[in-house]
Amino acid sequence: DAGVIQSPRHEVTEMGQEVTLRCKPISGHDYLFWYRQTMMRGLELLIYFNNNVPIDDSGMPEDRFSAKMPNASFSTLKIQPSEPRDSAVYFCASSLGRGSQYFGPGTRLTVL
């Protein structure tokens, strides 16, 4: 298996633009997680899905952030409009049940 796949790996955009991050979880995994990592706040859970259904989005910073999982093999995290403080590394992870989580390589987002 190729592991969790994220795209793009790097994204540079200007303030106010829409940003879409993509994730393909490991086949067969029923949980998908979106995290954000910054030096100041460390690794924060934004939202997670179980069987494509959002379970907990309490970590989503504000309405500018939205996430979808239209099917078991694809999820998106969208930021609209983006702001410089959104600059971070965004990770997607998946797991099978309550087991260990498998992380993707991350998307490094820079908002100018």
Place this chain on the structure above:
Amino acid sequence: SQQGEEDPQALSIQEGENATMNCSYKTSINNLQWYRQNSGRGLVHLILIRSNEREKHSGRLRVTLDTSKKSSSLLITASRAADTASYFCATDAAGAQKLVFGQGTRLTINP
């Protein structure tokens, strides 16, 4: 707020020495996990210890869990330069699937 807190924040040792990192948490848990993150990469799962377990081994890794003290330790024996990375503990609040990560310990192994 952080559930797991690692200690120390940074650790620098010589190759071949043992490295010990500690993690404290606040609430009841189902399990505690340790992850490693190499610079610029995603996190990699190392080991999971359940709340009813006290010690677990995996290769050069040894994890202990003391639920009465709400703490865990990760021991890496005979360290190698390739062990240089940040190490995170993660806990799940009882009844929840989501993990809460600590700030991590940055381990440097000097050749």
